[in-house]
Amino acid sequence: MNLGAALSQPIPGISPDVYGEADFHAIAEIVYAGSGNVLPKGKAMLVYSRIAPLVRESGCGTFGNYVALIRRDPEQQARAVAALTTNHTFFYREAHHFDFFDQEVRPSIVKKLAAGRPARLWSAGCSSGEETWSLVMALLGADKSEGARIARGDIRVLATDLAPHALTKAKAAQYEAKDLQPMPSDFVRHWTQTEGNTTAIGEVARSLVRFRSLNLLHDWPMHGKFDAIFCRNVMIYFDNETKERLVARFADMLFPGSHLFIGHSERVTGPAARVLEPVGPTIYRKRMS
Numbered sequence: 001m002n003l004g005a006a007l008s009q010p011i012p013g014i015s016p017d018v019y020g021e022a023d024f025h026a027i028a029e030i031v032y033a034g035s036g037n038v039l040p041k042g043k044a045m046l047v048y049s050r051i052a053p054l055v056r057e058s059g060c061g062t063f064g065n066y067v068a069l070i071r072r073d074p075e076q077q078a079r080a081v082a083a084l085t086t087n088h089t090f091f092y093r094e095a096h097h098f099d100f101f102d103q104e105v106r107p108s109i110v111k112k113l114a115a116g117r118p119a120r121l122w123s124a125g126c127s128s129g130e131e132t133w134s135l136v137m138a139l140l141g142a143d144k145s146e147g148a149r150i151a152r153g154d155i156r157v158l159a160t161d162l163a164p165h166a167l168t169k170a171k172a173a174q175y176e177a178k179d180l181q182p183m184p185s186d187f188v189r190h191w192t193q194t195e196g197n198t199t200a201i202g203e204v205a206r207s208l209v210r211f212r213s214l215n216l217l218h219d220w221p222m223h224g225k226f227d228a229i230f231c232r233n234v235m236i237y238f239d240n241e242t243k244e245r246l247v248a249r250f251a252d253m254l255f256p257g258s259h260l261f262i263g264h265s266e267r268v269t270g271p272a273a274r275v276l277e278p279v280g281p282t283i284y285r286k287r288m289s
């Protein structure tokens with residue numbers, strides 16, 4: 001069946017006739033194997049619109065030739081996989097997570113840092129950085145001198161994603177000023193600078209974050225454990241088996257008593273449910289034993 005012919009707006013230079021059902025299935029299989037993201041049949045048109053520009057750029061001419069290319073070329077395959085990620089995100093998404101963080105997690109981090117001990121946070125699947133910067137500002141808080149004291153401690157925030165285009169935006173740390181409207185105004189005042197319509201994340205906040213490219217399905221290079229992990233609206237695109245494997249790995253990376261925050265429509269199931277107890281809506285704490 002020719003899927004592309006059903007398109008109202010074909011991509012210039014790539015005739016819809018060169019996109020068939022077999023091409024969609026082959027791409028969906030490659031994306032699943034490469035990233036865990038499941039592309040149901042309803043996404044066939046999305047696959048066409050995101051991949052056709054890459055087919056054109058590669059000079060392959062047809063989706064069939066392009067599928068053969070991404071099967072043999074890991075770099076091209078990574079580009080295809082990244083192009084099919086969903087990167088939708090926004091500042092202070094699921095505000096109740098940041099309220100919980102402020103009341104239940106931040107105080108113990110502040111104590112650790114004051115005692116000269118390290119603290120580590122992870123924004124896993126950070127997309128273009130809105131989650132990471134929301135978390136960093138929640139950590140620094142509404143009191144500028146306390147935030148500066150926190151930033152002088154041994155605190156690091158790791159932020160990872162597999163999509164290079166999203167990481168580039170996250171690292172640039174510049175957003176339209178209106179995007180930060182959901183944030184508490186003191187956070188924005190202390191930890192960002194606005195000029196015209198652009199808000200830049202300030203130096204103190206930036207100094208705490210390391211952005212890294214990381215596929216959550218692959219090996220993780222980190223050795224130490226985390227005081228909190230945010231992995232929100234990432235697993236929603238995974239099947240159950242992949243989700244359960246991933247949350248079990250997150251549980252291993254948490255200190256006992258530390259927290260995992262997941263997306264509003266996600267929940268912890270499988271073996272990890274024995275070690276991660278729910279302590280709030282989509283918030284889990286690793287049991288002490």
Ligand SMILES: C[S@@+](CC[C@H](N)C(=O)[O-])C[C@H]1O[C@@H](n2cnc3c(N)ncnc32)[C@H](O)[C@@H]1O
Pocket residue numbers: 034035036037085086087088089090093124125126127128131160161162163166214215216217231232233234263
């Ligand atoms: C919808 S965004 C969520 C962003 C943010 N966590 C939030 O809740 O607003 C999902 C992100 O997960 C990333 N992602 C998907 N599969 C991944 C994988 N296997 N490894 C790493 N990141 C992945 C995507 O690139 C995308 O940026």
